[in-house]
Amino acid sequence: MSDTTQSGPVLAADGTPLKRSLHRALRIQKLRALMLIAPLLAFVLLTFIVPIGQMLFRSVENDIVANTLPKTVIALQDWDAASGQAPDEAVFAALAADLYVASNEKTHTRVGSRLNYETPGISSLFRKAGRKAKKWDVENDGPFKEQFIKIDDGWADPDVWRTIQTYSPKYTNGYFLNAADMQKGADGAEIRPESERIYITLFKRTLIMSLIITGACIVLAYPVAWILANLPSAKANLLMILVLLPFWTSLLVRTSAWKVMLQQQGVINDTLVWLGLVADDARLVMINNQLGTIIAMTHILLPFMILPMYSVMQTINPSYLRAAKSMGATNWTAFWRVYFPLSVPGIGAGSILVFILAIGYYITPELVGGTKGVFISNRIAFHISTSLNWGLAAALGTILLAVVLILYWAYDKIVGIDNVKLG
Amino acid sequence: MKAKLTAFAVTTALVAPAAIAEEMTIVSWGGAYSKSQQLAYHEPYTAKTGITIINDDSSAEAVAKIRAMNEAGNVTWDVVDVVASDAMRLCDEGLAEELDHDAVLAAAPDGTPASEDFGDLIVSDCFVPQIVYSTTFGYRTDMVGDTPPTSVCDIFDLEKYPGKRSLQKRPIDNMEWALYCDGVAKEDIYDVLGTPEGVERGLAKLDTIKDSVVWWTAGAETPQLLADGEVVMGSTFNGRLFSAIAEQNQPIGMLWDMQSFDLDGWIIPAGLSEERKQRALDYLYFATDTQRLADQAKYISYGPARKSSAPLVGKHASLGIDMAPHMPTDPANAGNVHIYDYEWWADNRDDLDAKFQAWLAK
Numbered sequence: 001m002s003d004t005t006q007s008g009p010v011l012a013a014d015g016t017p018l019k020r021s022l023h024r025a026l027r028i029q030k031l032r033a034l035m036l037i038a039p040l041l042a043f044v045l046l047t048f049i050v051p052i053g054q055m056l057f058r059s060v061e062n063d064i065v066a067n068t069l070p071k072t073v074i075a076l077q078d079w080d081a082a083s084g085q086a087p088d089e090a091v092f093a094a095l096a097a098d099l100y101v102a103s104n105e106k107t108h109t110r111v112g113s114r115l116n117y118e119t120p121g122i123s124s125l126f127r128k129a130g131r132k133a134k135k136w137d138v139e140n141d142g143p144f145k146e147q148f149i150k151i152d153d154g155w156a157d158p159d160v161w162r163t164i165q166t167y168s169p170k171y172t173n174g175y176f177l178n179a180a181d182m183q184k185g186a187d188g189a190e191i192r193p194e195s196e197r198i199y200i201t202l203f204k205r206t207l208i209m210s211l212i213i214t215g216a217c218i219v220l221a222y223p224v225a226w227i228l229a230n231l232p233s234a235k236a237n238l239l240m241i242l243v244l245l246p247f248w249t250s251l252l253v254r255t256s257a258w259k260v261m262l263q264q265q266g267v268i269n270d271t272l273v274w275l276g277l278v279a280d281d282a283r284l285v286m287i288n289n290q291l292g293t294i295i296a297m298t299h300i301l302l303p304f305m306i307l308p309m310y311s312v313m314q315t316i317n318p319s320y321l322r323a324a325k326s327m328g329a330t331n332w333t334a335f336w337r338v339y340f341p342l343s344v345p346g347i348g349a350g351s352i353l354v355f356i357l358a359i360g361y362y363i364t365p366e367l368v369g370g371t372k373g374v375f376i377s378n379r380i381a382f383h384i385s386t387s388l389n390w391g392l393a394a395a396l397g398t399i400l401l402a403v404v405l406i407l408y409w410a411y412d413k414i415v416g417i418d419n420v421k422l423g
Numbered sequence: 424m425k426a427k428l429t430a431f432a433v434t435t436a437l438v439a440p441a442a443i444a445e446e447m448t449i450v451s452w453g454g455a456y457s458k459s460q461q462l463a464y465h466e467p468y469t470a471k472t473g474i475t476i477i478n479d480d481s482s483a484e485a486v487a488k489i490r491a492m493n494e495a496g497n498v499t500w501d502v503v504d505v506v507a508s509d510a511m512r513l514c515d516e517g518l519a520e521e522l523d524h525d526a527v528l529a530a531a532p533d534g535t536p537a538s539e540d541f542g543d544l545i546v547s548d549c550f551v552p553q554i555v556y557s558t559t560f561g562y563r564t565d566m567v568g569d570t571p572p573t574s575v576c577d578i579f580d581l582e583k584y585p586g587k588r589s590l591q592k593r594p595i596d597n598m599e600w601a602l603y604c605d606g607v608a609k610e611d612i613y614d615v616l617g618t619p620e621g622v623e624r625g626l627a628k629l630d631t632i633k634d635s636v637v638w639w640t641a642g643a644e645t646p647q648l649l650a651d652g653e654v655v656m657g658s659t660f661n662g663r664l665f666s667a668i669a670e671q672n673q674p675i676g677m678l679w680d681m682q683s684f685d686l687d688g689w690i691i692p693a694g695l696s697e698e699r700k701q702r703a704l705d706y707l708y709f710a711t712d713t714q715r716l717a718d719q720a721k722y723i724s725y726g727p728a729r730k731s732s733a734p735l736v737g738k739h740a741s742l743g744i745d746m747a748p749h750m751p752t753d754p755a756n757a758g759n760v761h762i763y764d765y766e767w768w769a770d771n772r773d774d775l776d777a778k779f780q781a782w783l784a785k
Contacts (some may be wrong), residue, residue: 109515120774123515124766195623198781264587265652288637371592371638371783379780385487387773388512 056401059394062172065164068111069098073168081162081186086155092144099126099133108133117389118174118184119163125154162186175395199396202376207403209294209375210358216298217305217354218347225309225346230318240310247303255364258296262287262368288370296368301357305350312346312421345421352411352420356404376400446475447702451504453480454643455666459722460504462740464710471709474702485509489518489692498694501703504553507546507686511769514549519690520700521548527704529712531731540713540729544686546765551711552688552728554719557751557760558596559682561649561664562656564674575681576604578656579632589645589657592638594779595768596658596683599761601628603681613767622775626782638783649675661751665724669742669749679756683763688728726752 009017066073071094079087102108112126129151141147148155166184167174174184181197182189191197224243228236246254261267264283272278286292316339324334362377369375376396383393411417449465451457457478465476479500481488486509492498505513513519522528524545528537538545544552562572567584578588578600590597599612605628607615615621629636637654639645645659646667661682667673689711691703709715716727717735724746727733736747747753751760 106517106521110517113512113515116770117773120771122770124770127515127769194781196777196781198777198784201784263651263653366640385484387776388486388490388516389773390490 055390055394056398057394058391059175059398060171060173061391062167062174063170064111064114065168066170068102068107069095069164069168071095072098072164076161076165076168079161079165081158081165084158086145086158087161089143089145091161092148092155093138093142095148096133096136096142096144097138099130100136100138103130103134113388115163115167117387117392118167119159121154122160122163125152125160128152129155175391176399178392179395179399199376199379202374202379203399203403205372206359206375206377206400209290209373210355213294213297213301213358214305214351214355216294217302218351220298221302221305221309221350222343222347225306225313228306228310229313229316243303243306246299251300251363252367254300255296255367258292258299258368259287262292262295287368288373290369290373292368292370293365293373293375296364297358297361300364301354304353304357308349308353308421309343309346312349313343316342345419348411348415348420352408355407359400359404445473446477447501447699447706448477448479448499449502449504449706450479450481450485450500452482455723456662459719460710462722463719464715467715468706468709472705474706486512486518489513490516492692493518493694496694498692500692501695501699502706503690503692504687505690507550507552507688508765508768508772510550510688510690511547511765513690513692514547515769518693519549520693520695522551522691522704524551527708529708531713531729533731535731537711540731542730544688544728546686549690550686550688551690551707552686553711553716554687554725554728555684555752556687556725557661557679557682557684558591558658559661559664559751560656560658560678560680561645561667561675562678563649563652563654564676566652566655567676571676572656572678573680575600575678577678579604579628581632581635584655586655587635587637587648587653588632589637589639589648589654589659591658592640592783594775595763595772596761597629598622598625598775598779599683599763600681601625603761604628609761613764616775617767617771622778626778629782646673646675649673661749662724665749669724669739669744677756679751680759681761682751682756683761684751685763686728687725720746720750724749724751726750 009019012018012021014021072091075091075094076087079091099108102111108126108130109123112123112130115126116123129148132147132151154160177183177189179199181192181200183192184190224239228239228243231239259266263269264285264287266287268286269278269283273280273283278284286295320338320342321334324338325331329337359375360377362375362381365374366378366381369378377400380393380396380400383389383396449460451460457480461478465478468474469476482504485503485505489498489500489503492500510519514521524538524541525536528541528551530536531540541552544555546552560572560575560578562584564571566586570583572578572584577584578590598616602612602615602621602625603609605624607624616625637648637657639648639657639659642660642663645654645657646663648654648657650667650671650673656678661677664675664677668675668677689707691700691707695703711729713729713731714735716729717732717737719725720727720732720736721738721740727736733752736750738744739746748755751757
């Protein structure tokens with residue numbers, strides 16, 4: 001002990017150990033930095049991360065059944081779904097008691113529409129039974145089994161009870177199974193019948209078409225960006241406005257303009273017919289299919305590719321090309337071995353931007369995509385605003401987010417995220 | 424500081440109710456439809472009570488938005504115009520206020536209570552019907568030769584009427600028409616559609632024209648496609664076709680056969696303060712009485728939902744033509760109608776929609 005006090009810690013001018021004093025100074029600095037970014041952090045957290053997290057959480061949340069029908073859920077635990085019989089009076093009595101409470105609080109129809117996502121018909125079972133249950137005297141009006149079946153013989157269907165039993169836990173993987181074209185069958189997860197499979201197809205289509213759109217953007221944007229970067233600045237600015245002008249126009253206007261251009265009685269077809277290149281009765285079908293989506297979205301997303309490419313190309317010193325040529329390279333070799341590798345970071349940045357924007361697009365595919373050119377986001381929008389199946393929408397959204405993150409990770413591994421530059 | 428805050432709180436508390444009392448937000452579909460409501464309901468109501476009405480054209484996303492507002496505990500809408508099936512959905516989810524129709528709505532001029540005057544059109548406890556509209560077909564008069572289509576089944580006849588047709592991108596109505604044209608009797612349609620074989624049969628019938636269909640999602644698309652000559656016939660809401668024909672003089676004819684009746688009306692979102700709820704009810708009492716409903720038909724060709732309003736329907740406000748023959752409910756048009764089964768669709772919509780979308784994607 002005495003040894004340590006003798007060698008002692010180094011002291012600062014005010015007598016506190018230097019180490020501690022340094023710590024305090026650093027802490028104050030860190031705190032100040034944190035205070036500076038605190039407003040932004042709080043803003044992002046409150047308006048972005050928390051709501052998205054809450055929305056994603058809905059993909060597994062399922063407490064509505066257990067909360068609305070607590071007694072039924074417990075009574076139903078002992079029922080064997082494989083028996084092929086509706087449960088006995090005890091379960092029906094529990095349901096009567098739950099429905100009495102729920103219908104007076106008007107929550108019975110809500111659980112009905114939740115379960116209806118899984119088995120069609122349950123919505124009206126609950127709606128009808130709730131109307132009667134509201135007036136029941138739960139103690140004395142039994143037995144209930146017959147009364148339920150009299151209201152609607154759907155209550156005798158073991159499938160209805162199996163659905164209630166399967167979806168009684170507070171958390172479920174049902175939405176994710178549904179999002180992968182599967183369902184909870186009698187013996188666990190199973191593939192849906194072919195007539196109901198859609199989501200895997202849509203995920204694949206979304207990815208493939210987004211890749212095609214990204215590819216088309218690279219091919220179209222590269223020469224434009226090159227010209228922009230190599231013209232004298234007065235002319236380049238003029239051209240830049242031409243690139244940005246459509247960018248400032250409303251998305252809907254641009255999409256509708258493509259309708260006018262591409263439809264069978266549209267500008268392009270009319271011109272081709274007038275030139276005699278296409279017969280009047282064999283006009284080209286360029287809209288309401290995948291081609292329509294690809295053309296319109298490539299046009300709409302093009303500025304997102306041109307701008308990062310342009311800003312990277314601007315930093316490439318033209319003397320490199322001249323140096324290559326002076327050493328005997330042909331135009332092509334000079335471009336391919338010297339210029340192109342230097343412009344790759346711009347392509348990378350543009351591709352990530354365009355691909356991620358494309359994968360989440362829904363207005364343009366909805367308007368020009370017909371049936372074969374719509375994306376997964378169109379289904380997500382449908383489940384959010386029309387079917388109100390937010391759990392399924394959240395599951396689809398979570399999968400889409402995971403796919404994007406995985407692709408980003410793969411991109412980082414293959415190309416390296418340091419190789420991406422916006423300027 | 425604290426005193427300042429209290430003072431601020433007191434002033435807002437004093438100011439806020441007064442501000443609320445002077446305005447209410449009414450949500451509807453926008454376009455010509457909102458305009459007809461503005462002229463027939465909102466302006467007279469403002470003149471009578473001094474309450475300013477703010478229009479919000481969000482009805483297409485109303486169900487999702489009301490649910491989000493309800494979860495956030497901040498409902499900013501007072502009265503919302505929705506189609507009947509959405510009203511049922513909102514009522515099922517506990518997001519709309521249940522109403523006692525006879526207690527809160529005006530009786531007919533002859534004293535008939537509201538519930539009888541509206542009759543079967545009250546399809547949900549939360550719903551106050553306003554208009555009857557129909558989803559029906561229009562065709563290009565110059566593209567069908569001398570034999571214009573007279574039956575809904577002509578939609579499926581590619582030999583007689585070659586060319587594209589536009590249908591709404593959803594199973595509702597299309598499945599019923601398909602089965603009807605495949606030989607199912609009208610009264611059996613929902614029984615057949617309730618079986619897996621029936622669904623397959625309907626989709627197989629639609630398969631016969633699948634390559635010639637342009638699928639629409641917004642009501643304005645079909646009139647535009649018809650005007651451009653992109654399609655030879657297509658389904659849409661009858662009011663849209665009326666305005667293309669009567670107001671824009673397009674070469675379009677109406678095909679009323681098997682028109683699908685549907686309803687549009689008001690709901691009051693759940694979770695309003697008592698004061699706002701009373702104000703919303705007061706508006707509904709005014710806006711859904713016999714005369715007001717008949718007035719709306721001056722501006723748009725949708726049938727008033729009250730029986731007692733029908734005899735009062737007059738002429739178009741600017742064109743001066745008789746509106747009665749353009750109503751879906753007119754006897755000449757309503758010879759063969761399809762009555763949409765709300766309860767059935769509420770049960771089967773999700774399931775059938777999945778199958779329909781899978782079929783579309785194939």
